[in-house]
Amino acid sequence: MFFKTLSGRFLLLSFIFVMIAEVLLFVPSVSNFRLGYLQERLELAQLASLALLATPDDMVAPELANELLKNAEVLNIVLRRDEVRELVLAMPITKPISQTFDLRDPGFFGPIRDAIACAVGEPGNVIRVIGQPVKNAGIQIEIVLNEAPVKTAMLEYSRNVFFLSLIVSLVTGLLLFLALQALITRPITRVISSMMKFRNDPEDASNVIEPNAAISELREAETALHDMQMQLISSLRQKERLASLGGAVSKVSHDLRNILTTTQILADRLEISDDPKVQKMAPKLLVSLSRGINLCEQTLTFGKADEPEPEIKEVNLKAIVDDVIENDLLRDTGEKVQLISTVSHDTKVAADPEQMFRVLTNLIRNARQAIEGTGKLGVVSVSATQLDEGVDIIVRDSGPGLPEKAREFLFKPFQGGARRGGTGLGLAIAAELVRGHGGVLELIETSEAGTSFRIYLPDSKK
Ligand SMILES: Nc1ncnc2c1ncn2[C@@H]1O[C@H](COP(=O)(O)OP(=O)(O)OP(=O)(O)O)[C@@H](O)[C@H]1O
Ligand SMILES: [Mg+2]
Structure with a gap:
């Protein structure tokens, strides 16, 4: 029911729209995270290889080599210098390398596709990554590593981003909802309630709306409603006045006719007066009286305006x-x-x-x-x-x-x-x-x- 109201719809829609926007940002950001993670592995591998290169014969004890590889979370490190490829540190690899990723020029859609494949693919793959952690240093590094930790870190990152998006959507939706309540829903509710009150008692002028909305379109609607209500009240009053006048006219006509009829009988006698002035006036008086009586009778017969x-x-x-x-x-x-x-x-x-x-x-x-x-x-x-x-x-x-x-x-x-x-x-x-x-x-x-x-x-x- 709530989602059928204007505010409810708005809350839901703003939540959905913000979520869509977040999802559109989400995929590239997860792909970037994966690239960053792999880049970090390359940098750690380079550090490990530097430690090795610092030794006189480029050799370290097997325990130290293991330690360095574990630290960088890689299985082996190959340095490529001046097109010469040398295996620097290596651990035994139990599985064949399933895929190679070159981070030197990853592009935009390639890493996105790779990140999706990593998220949904089989865990436990072994992958090779090629890169140049220090740009233009002439050294290129290849590392081989298990994909499982990459996937775990990526999923954890995704979860965090998802919950963050959820919170952002909810907060945005809620803020929009409150703004909508204050700016639109409340004034519209006021207009509706004024209409209903006015419908119930159109003669009560206190039910006429006073325009005060801040939004200009709503204010126009309020003003139009105000004018309409005022016009209606005035024409109702006019009608009421005419109706009560109609009733009064009928009553007055009725009794006036009786009074005039009596006066007419009295005026008849004036004609036999000795006063010549009165004799002259009498016929006019009689005509006037009969006009008055006729008018009263017509009003009573027709009984309408x-x-x-x-x-x-x-x-x-x-x-x-x-x-x-x-x-x-x-x-x-x-x-x-x-x-x-x-x-x-x-x-x-x-x-x-x-x-x-x-x-x-x-x-x-x-x-x-x-x-x-x-x-x-x-x-x-x-x-x-x-x-x-x-x-x-x-x-x-x-x-x-x-x-x-x-x-x-x-x-x-x-x-x-x-x-x-x-x-x-x-x-x-x-x-x-x-x-x-x-x-x-x-x-x-x-x-x-x-x-x-x-x-x-x-x-x-x-
Ligand atoms: N010839 C005129 N010269 C100047 N004003 C006039 C003239 N005729 C009418 N009016 C004006 O028009 C108004 C309306 O006239 P109308 O005859 O309808 O009503 P009334 O004379 O006020 O009342 P009643 O219903 O008693 O005739 C008058 O009140 C008067 O002010
Ligand atoms: Mg007049």
Whole structure:
């Protein structure tokens, strides 16, 4: 199980790789060891022969000769001087010489092959070695020796190197494992645990990861996760807000309808008032109330966030615009805003009059509120142009222009509101209603000199 984890795999792989590297070094180093061993024998043999050459007649007692040969661990020594070969010291050899090795120019692969053959070959062979221990001294030495001690020393050396490699691999593997733990595994585990916590409770902002990994790729992953979690939280909140608002709207619509119905009955009585002003206002009040009641009923019937399909018919645009302006004028307290319509009396549009009333009311009310916010006088004008296949309606004002936030989130419900007391729904509702007609609501221009919105309505819904 452990070796299935990232750290486990890394530990195992680094151990294997270091071992492979060690093995690649191991074979040449054992071969070198064997060459060194044989070279040492040659040097000892040369020393022994020097002892012999120091005597007057190049002869020593047989006991001393044996002693010298034993010391050098060889069976006989032959000196070759100026191509003259002379047997200097010799012991009886029980077996024939199986192989001769020349150490004067061993090459690279030859000794490796010989070392392997020695390691796996039969023990007890007798070999001859030729060499020149002291370079360019004119003396060449040949020795004959048993291969068994060479093999024993070589195997012992191999064992030592093997255990050393094992320790080096383990230590390297362990160090890499610890480094990997600190640099990669721990940050990845942190990302995973943050993902799991977030999955279990996506609304809890404390489960959002704080990017702090030292490795840049991991930090990028953490940052991407952080951004994704934040976006998800905000859209969840938005959805939650919309859902609870939907519930609240249904309840409010229900009771508001009842209240408005009662008010409508009371307003009916105003028509029989003696006051001519009241008599004039009463029909408008009744129309407004019935609009309110209709809206409540539609909301309750559809019970969803989308607006109902428009009931499109050919209507006189001027009548609707005048109606909107008249209604809006009722709220003008300071008479700071002048409302003008240049829509001609014969402009016809294919629209749902109630919905068009709401679209224009929202646009004109926004314009009025923006002008009133400046405390200066201003004008809001509505004009219309008949096109080949539709009508362009322009609502222009001399207000202060859209604030940055409203421009950024134009037509987005709740997000674009930049006015105190506003909900940020007006433009979103207007855009949705126009879209329902197969038309377009767009911002044409906005600056300190004023703002213009364009409503395009096609002749028939496409
Ligand atoms: N003609 C305009 N001139 C300047 N700013 C405007 C104009 N129309 C809209 N705005 C800005 O755009 C924002 C969004 O308008 P929107 O009608 O969607 O929401 P609201 O007016 O804030 O609230 P409500 O939902 O009550 O209409 C407003 O808060 C206002 O700051
Ligand atoms: Mg508004």
